[in-house]
Amino acid sequence: AAGVIQSPRHLIKEKRETATLKCYPIPRHDTVYWYQQGPGQDPQFLISFYEKMQSDKGSIPDRFSAQQFSDYHSELNMSSLELGDSALYFCASSFHQTGRFLLRELYFGPGTRLTVT
Amino acid sequence: DAKTTQPPSMDCAEGRAANLPCNHSTISGNEYVYWYRQIHSQGPQYIIHGLKNNETNEMASLIITEDRKSSTLILPHATLRDTAVYYCIVRELLYNQGGKLIFGQGTELSVKP
Numbered sequence: 001a002a003g004v005i006q007s008p009r010h011l012i013k014e015k016r017e018t019a020t021l022k023c024y025p026i027p028r029h030d031t032v033y034w035y036q037q038g039p040g041q042d043p044q045f046l047i048s049f050y051e052k053m054q055s056d057k058g059s060i061p062d063r064f065s066a067q068q069f070s071d072y073h074s075e076l077n078m079s080s081l082e083l084g085d086s087a088l089y090f091c092a093s094s095f096h097q098t099g100r101f102l103l104r105e106l107y108f109g110p111g112t113r114l115t116v117t
Numbered sequence: 118d119a120k121t122t123q124p125p126s127m128d129c130a131e132g133r134a135a136n137l138p139c140n141h142s143t144i145s146g147n148e149y150v151y152w153y154r155q156i157h158s159q160g161p162q163y164i165i166h167g168l169k170n171n172e173t174n175e176m177a178s179l180i181i182t183e184d185r186k187s188s189t190l191i192l193p194h195a196t197l198r199d200t201a202v203y204y205c206i207v208r209e210l211l212y213n214q215g216g217k218l219i220f221g222q223g224t225e226l227s228v229k230p
Contacts, residue, residue, distance in 0.1 A: 106161075
């Protein structure tokens with residue numbers, strides 16, 4: 001079965017640079033979630049999108065932005081990178097009935113490992 | 118969402134049942150108990166969920182106490198590949214909400230030969 005695809009898998013950037021992470025949800029999934037997991041930490045929710053609209057917001061820094069496109073893929077844009085942004089970034093997708101967030105499992109991608117030097 | 122409490126670590130012998138407890142004493146009536154696991158540096162993986170009845174699937178069983186204040190995830194025959202961090206998450210059914218999962222401190226299960 002198709003899974004969530006994230007690209008790139010590894011990314012090395014320098015301080016103050018920008019980075020763009022991409023997420024391709026499972027086909028027919030309409031909701032995308034972004035998580036950040038620092039070394040030795042639990043995954044922290046950043047932001048989510050449903051039908052191309054932001055549906056929820058967590059601890060996402062102002063330097064980060066994200067969007068979901070018409071084909072449901074999502075991109076997380078990170079600017080003015082800091083050393084503390086080094087982490088694993090996971091994308092998850094799910095399917096929700098129109099207008100109703102019934103409980104559905106989230107399926108996670110393999111993650112993008114971002115290293116800021 | 119209600120908070121959960123899990124032991125930080127547990128060991129289990131290969132082939133034996135692994136019983137992972139979770140306390141969620143402040144759970145409310147419309148909150149479900151979900152279990153996910155994360156094998157080292159991989160994306161979290163859904164295991165099972167339940168409301169008040171015990172549940173079983175091909176991966177595990179979930180036992181929820183009658184008062185719903187605690188639950189136990191059971192891996193019936195643990196293998197080395199079950200070594201992972203296991204997260205117990207209480208999740209509210211809310212219409213028109215984002216449906217996000219909030220991860221707390223999980224249990225690091227080590228399955229030993």
